[in-house]
Amino acid sequence: MASLTAKTRSLPNILITGTPGTGKTTTSADIAEALNLKHLNVGDIVKSEKCYESRDEEFDSYILDDDKLIDEMEPMVEDGGCVVDFHSCEMFPERWFDLVLVLRANTEVLFDRLTERNYSEKKREENMTAEIMQVVAEEARESYAEEIVHEVQSNTVEDMEGNVERVKQWVAAWKQNNP
Structure with missing residues (x-):
């Protein structure tokens, strides 16, 4: 299969990542709606396509089967136009994404959001x-080209x-540079 590049896509793929509670799903849905892109909530894909090996009851989360998840998602992102959350x-x-947005939140805000979600004290x-x-930010910087990774509050x-609004401007510029 040919590798994904900006040259083979008519629309970019955007990854929205960050610690749980930073607003990824809300931001991703808003970007997808504003730009008429597909919103791919990876957590939903993991559950619906059973892309996990087991469940960690202590942290109320799945242990991912990375290979199965990548195989499931590859056809979804290959044509571009996706906001992955x-x-x-x-x-x-790395070839999947043209922009990686790392959402950051102040600890007071994050604490309140996670408490509202009824996260256990340990989680x-x-x-x-x-x-x-800055675990997710560091992970993004290590995994993707520096120029495509942006941290935002x-x-x-x-x-x-x-x-x-920033992403809308970025996509407009991307389209001009990738006709």
Whole structure:
């Protein structure tokens, strides 16, 4: 199969990543709607296509089968025009994405969001630590070309709306450079 490149796609693929609770799904859905792109919520794909090996009951999460997930998603992203939403990014091939947006949130905001989701104390603490230690941001920087990775704040509705506007501008520029 030919590798995915911007030259073979008429629309870009965008990855929205960040610690759970940073607003990935809301931001991804808003970007997809604003630009008429497909929103791919990886968590939903993992569940619906059973792309997991087992379940971690302690953290109320799935242990991913990365290979199955990649095989499932490859045909979804190959033509471009997707906004992919997931809290982890290192398993996705670099060739899939033209823009990687890492959402960041202040610890007070994140704590409240995770508490509202009824995360256990242990799961909330793990995610708070991951955000403080910039785990997802570092993972993105190590996995993708520096020029496509951008960290943005996602604390307020205004932040999220601003992020959608930035991505709209970026997509317009991408289209001009990739006719």
